Amino acid sequence: MGRHRQPPRPVREQLGGSALSVPAPGPDARSVSTPVADRGTLDPGILVGGRRSKVTSTLLAYVALTKPRIIELLLITTIPAMFAAERGIPGFGLVVATLVGGTLAAGSANALNCVVDADIDAVMRRTRTRPLARHAVPTRNALVFGIVLGILSAAFLAWTTTWQAAVLAVVAILFYVFVYSMWLKRRTSQNIVWGGLAGCMPVIIGWSAITGGIGWPAWVFFGVIFFWTPPHTWALAMRYREDYAAAGVPMLPVVATERVVVRQIVVYSWAMVACSLLLVPASSWIYAAVAAPAGLLFLATAHILHFRVLKGVPAQPMTLFHLSNLYLTVISVAWAVDAAIGLNVVGWPW
Template identity: 45%
Template sequence: MKSFREIVDESCSGSSGCEGLPSCVESHGNPRVPVRRAIRTLGNYLILTKPRVMELLLVTTAPTMILAHDGMPGLGLLILTLIGGALSAASASAFNMYIDRDVDALMARTEARPLVTGAISPRAGLIFAWLLAGLSSAFFWTFVSTLAAALSACAIIWYVVVYTLLLKRRTTQNIVWGGLAGCFPVLIAWASVTGTVSWTALILFLVVFFWTPAHYWPLSIRYGEDYRRANIPMLGAVRASHPVAVRVLMYAGATVFCSFALIPVAQMGVVYSVSALIGGGWFVAHAARYVVATSGQGAGKPMQVFLASNIYLGFLFVAVAADTLLQLQ
């Protein structure tokens, strides 16, 4: 199947003698060409927001709001909080791509990003990031709460300054402490409903905190060559697979332990308790199998642990929402 870019390029090639999009528009006045260019530009700006990362962060927001409200919160507040969170995460990602465009050019996984290829200029990318940052803070301040706006700003600052600028290129512990930015959505969600941050919210914060290295280190093993080429000291790129696998197992265990702590603190019911036990056991089993697989000369399959971590986090937070709603019946 042809790519979108190939289809557009073909519209300006062949017997017509067109050598580029502008001349093609001038020669033929084809109204579909500028539309295609606009769609491609919008797609490139969307890439700057890292939609898959945003999606993972937002999956923790709605269940946390349901737990904080002890039931389904107002639909309007739920939607507004999700929009604000998406804007905040998009801003942090756009800043990250602007700052890291030099090392992104060295890695096969990121060499096609818009700021690397020139599809979007660095100046335009930076302006876009600042616009999203201002919009997310103003949005939370106006429609949700002051505390939510402050937490959103802290999340952006932490990801951009602490992780991207200070830690990422200097220490193997970059994702441990830099990953705190990914924990803020649960605090924002809780604050959106209650106007405060409670012990329950902090436990959920710790669940995401310990989950993040267990989630990301297998990915850094898979793309270790990329990180070494770019001189970024991700743990999986600069250490042997087995000791990294052991640390993944330790952080997976800490994640599951924190998920159990939620049961007495938030008075979770049977649905959550059983789900946390089964899901946690499944996640830890994947991490343990990876430790065994890397104990000899084998490299194991780090992406299986990475995918398992994604499934586990989504499953756990769905259980949070389901347990809360079912207890109301």
């Protein structure tokens, strides 16, 4: 593959996507022709003493392979699960250990994904500043880096938390790389639906780190993230439809009409909100007071997007995309606060 000239320093956007996928970057509303930086990319152009430091640039390139802003979003769902499993405030050391292990696991999956997707990333404006796309890191080195991070994550989680959490982390890495990145992504428009299962894993990893098992509330929140992923990702893919088409990735907005896409977004949005309310019996009015209005706002935004497409006016999908990040953050924090305060209306045995 030919070398690509590095584009101008991109504008950093969104809550990364952090996300922990989510996931995806956070482009703001702008003209379709504007290149947008991938949320996991760090600008390596750090100047030291008036000159670019090669060591610093290389270090930042390896950090960028892990897509740190995606990891942020993943960790947002890990901590509330630990609070809910503890039904209070878990030990600080255990929380830190779980977050470190989870960061290593997510970094491993993301780095290996960069290896698999290097050809796609080089084509798409949103991702062409990733390290492998601009040849900032040798492919072999990136592969070894990703594998080492995965081994370290499993060993660290097994040593500091529970062996169940370590196994779940390994399963998440393997699923994301082999099932999503290498199989689903390039073959089906449902790629993100089933591939998104990997992004749901931090919840049950966090719960397992506390209890050694997986309680039903963790599975419920797992479902929330599962149903959240398609509206979140398809809204972004609507904005960057041409990018995905050029890269040959059959995202739903590439292979289906806008009407089909927004109808699917509405269906998954309703499923997500309904699933989020299933946690109310296992929490208290604090969670309910946040989850219900947040869900209504999300549904209203999804329906507005649907309405705009039906009327043939500009869809503005990025409004829903940005809201999806905020929604997941808000209900995750509400779940954690509710558990930390310790109220439990029904008193379900977990």
